[in-house]
Amino acid sequence: MSKVKKPKSAPSLDMTPMVDLAFLLVTFFMLTAKFRNMEPVQADPPAATSLVQLPENVMLITIDTAGRAFFDISGKGTRTKLLERMMQRYPGTSFTQEQIDQFAVMGTFGQPIENLSAYISADNETKKKMDDRTKGIPLDSLNNQLGDWILEGYAAFVEDAQANGMTKEDLKKNGLRYAIKADANTDYEKVQKVIDVFREREIFQFNMVTNLKGSETNADAVLTAN
């Protein structure tokens, strides 16, 4: 083999285009990524042109196509107080302080209160199994746990707000709102059942969670076109 000696110099490589491309890709993935839902239930809300945002203090009931109801409420303090109240209402159940703390940072859940304690302490895999098996929070007239969650949720919210020095005026402006997030293909009767639970408790105003429709059907566009 003949030895060909090349002039030695530090091998250099311009990385700028690669870095540019990498940033571009990362930005692209960041913008298009659909985050895996951490919620225990998949509900794809229907499309509408409404631009009202989900309020800050909100009680959210999620309903899937099978009509299972899942409950969620915002606010750590509210959630702590809520679980304590529920514990009093259902004397058969008990939660440890640790479970209450975990519940305070948990999201949506759809377990009957008998299983809630086990659900809070379960690991992610067991939780998933329980979510798949659950029939949602019971809301029939014999065992209307959803109604109790609603009433106690409101009471806990007010208690927490007052503890934080919110005045009546603030509460009026920024009070607890009720949102319903139902899958677009749910039968309306199933949504109605949940709404009736609210109506029986003198709550009549709801925020229905929707996906934003394309802007060409926007409210203003329609009216100016006509």
Add this chain to the structure above:
Amino acid sequence: MAEIIDNSGGDGKGKKKAKKPAVSMDMTPMVDLAFLLLTFFVLAATLAKPKTMEIIYPKKAQDDTTKTKVNFQLATTLLLGEKDNEIFYYSGMFKPDSTQLYLTDFSKDGFRKIMLNKNARINDRVNQLKKLLQDNMIPQSQYEEEYSKAVNDSLAPFVVVKTLPKTKYKNVIGAIDELNLVNVRKRAIQDMAESEAIALRQKVAELKLDN
């Protein structure tokens, strides 16, 4: 490693400078940090808050006497069937033998056009108000007040959305959305009466025969 090769030195000005060594900079830590930050933001980013639509339901009527009396001349009833394409409407009061159901949909030229015509007077007023608001002739609070006065006019047409148990939720939301677009604020969601459900089924069967 990335390098910045400085070629500009030495020429142009006539002065001969000593040849500078190529300026090289190790960009790896910067890139690493940038990726780390990006990853963090991607994971920590909260998605845009979902949008919502406000719906106010009426109190449950205890018996027939507490039901509000309505002027049926102003009424339009929207019947939502079990399938997406089974959307019908009729005007006025329902008479099982004579009421004609019309097929409609939630497209731009569907139910929206019908209600825009029926609600033309209210819409004109709302457009007027919107223009005033845009030109800063009236404050937001006054606009809202006037708007609610306009849409709650005693002679404003109203719409009853009637559903079957198996009506899809998205069609109910679609209907309310259309009503929002055309400024129909006087509306209600009700269960369909048996006579109306029969008429709807007949109409669906009829249309299928036509095809």
